[in-house]
Amino acid sequence: MDINTKIFRDNFLQYYRPLCLFALHYLKDIDDAEDTVQDCFMELWKRREKGFEVSGLKSYLYSMVRNRCIDILKKDSLIDGNVQPSDLEEILSDEECEEWSYDEARIWTAIEALPEKCKEVFLLAKRDGMKYEEIAVRLHISVNTVKNQMSKALKTLKEGVSRVYLFFFG
Amino acid sequence: MKDKEERKLQFVLRYYENGKLDTRKALKKITGIAYQNKVSGFWAYLSGIAAAILICVVSYTLLSRKEHHTVLITADAMVTRYFLSDSTLAILSQGATLEYDTDKYGKANREVNMSGKIYFSVRKNALSPFIATTEYAQVKVLGTEFEVTECRKDTATRVYVKSGKVVFKGRYGKNGIVLTKDMCGMLTHGDEMPVAVHAVSPNPSAWATGKFIYRNTPIDEVLKELSLYYGTLLYASEHERTITGEFKTDNLGEIIALIEKTLDIRIIQKEQ
Structure with a gap:
């Protein structure tokens, strides 16, 4: 199978972002997560080139990424051999983590698709925990504009996340 | 948003950065690397031909042998953790062995042969049951955590289920018993059917967990x-x-x- 075929591209576009978020639950580092998922796709491509056929690609990829994350974490940690994925609050089961990664990829895609100004306000408020007044000062806009941008962002996200999503997370 | 949705949003926000998880950029990156590999791989292939021919000649007699793709894991000195290709975890106690066919496992079936004491945490897959076979018994599951003990000196095979549900039967028997969370089963060698028994202690699998x-x-x-x-x-x-x-x-x-x-x-x- 050639790496430039449509099938490979489609698989990549469909699974890359959810897999990265899945890996992020283990590794807690965005660059490490991306590297890990890319390595897995490269490995998969090599195996396929050698004539190795994979049935159930999605679960195969998730298993590959999970095993690789565990290997990385075990190499780094000599003490605690018990590797489990988690979100910001608690440990998740592998099934939950896999399921969540799809929703999280959708949220990521929805945030990415926000209008530039709207996204900036939303991230400063929600990610960086800044107050509306502080955002207004920083971006040289009125507090009312900040409020408007925030409600626009939340509305767009809610619609975007609850809608049936785009097939690809590109 | 509901609690779970809020947690997912918080998780995404914790790591969100502009330009990260860019699918198209990543695709371009790996297809580029793959192309380079392909070119260098081609030359490596050509230059390796001579060596390959040599190896072929030397191993001519070996080629007529049947190829084996069976993996055998033995925990010689201590408790050993081993992940199978479907992410099922097997923890082998000292002296235990686990054997499976790499060509078939995870593809055509999920069957393993074992001896000694092994704790399994089986990855759920409703379409492909996981089957552990010992000399005398067989345990079939869809996704669960359980332990099988069958040692040479023992006259019975024991199964303890930590979570989920398993079917425990004699190796060649048709019917078995269903064991669920915290249940133990015992098959006395020579008997057709196993029986449910009380667990010896509250945490039979503490050695593994x-x-x-x-x-x-x-x-x-x-x-x-x-x-x-x-x-x-x-x-x-x-x-x-x-x-x-x-x-x-x-x-x-x-x-x-x-x-x-x-x-x-x-x-x-x-x-x-």
């Missing part, structure tokens, strides 16, 4: 389990008490100190 978990467990039962596990004799100054809690298995002294402090009792230890 590294944890003792107690929920309102009487102190005497706890000390009996700890005594067996550490090969010592433990007695409590009071007997009418119960324990709820989790302890790691790595330090008995710490467990004793914690119980003594929490329940305000004395625990006496005697070497066997």
Whole structure:
């Protein structure tokens, strides 16, 4: 199978972002997560080139990424051999983590698709925990504009996340 | 948004950065690398032909042999953790062996052969049951955590289920029994059907999970389990008490100190 075929591209576009978020639950580092998922796709491509056929690609990829994350974490940690994925609050089961990664990829895609100004306000408020007044000062806009941008962002996200999503997370 | 949705959003926000997780950029990156590999791989292939021919000649006799794709894992010296290709975890106690066909496992089936004591945490897959076969017995599951013990010196095979559901039967028997969470089954060698039995202790798989978990467990039962596990004799100054809690298995002294402090009792230890 050639790496430039449509099938490979489609698989990549469909699974890359959810897999990265899945890996992020283990590794807690965005660059490490991306590297890990890319390595897995490269490995998969090599195996396929050698004539190795994979049935159930999605679960195969998730298993590959999970095993690789565990290997990385075990190499780094000599003490605690018990590797489990988690979100910001608690440990998740592998099934939950896999399921969540799809929703999280959708949220990521929805945030990415926000209008530039709207996204900036939303991230400063929600990610960086800044107050509306502080955002207004920083971006040289009125507090009312900040409020408007925030409600626009939340509305767009809610619609975007609850809608049936785009097939690809590109 | 609901609680779970909020948690997902918070998780995404914690790591969100512009330009990260860019699918198209990543695709371009790996297809580029793959192309380079392909070019260099081609030359490596050409230059390797001579060596390959040499190897072919030397191993001519070996080629006529049938190829084996069976993996055999043996835990010689200590407890060994092993992940199968479908992410199923097998923890082998000392002396246990696990064998499976790499060509078939995870594709055509999920079948393993084993001996000794092994704790399995099986990845759920409703379409492909996981089957562990010993010399005398067979255990079939969809996704669960359980332990199988069958040693040469034993006259029975034992199965303990930590979570989920398994079917336990004689190796060549048609019918078996269903065991669910915290249940034990025993097949006396020579019998057709296994029987459900009481678990010997509250945490039969502590050796594999590294944890003792107690929920309102009487102190005497706890000390009996700890005594067996550490090969010592433990007695409590009071007997009418119960324990709820989790302890790691790595330090008995710490467990004793914690119980003594929490329940305000004395625990006496005697070497066997």
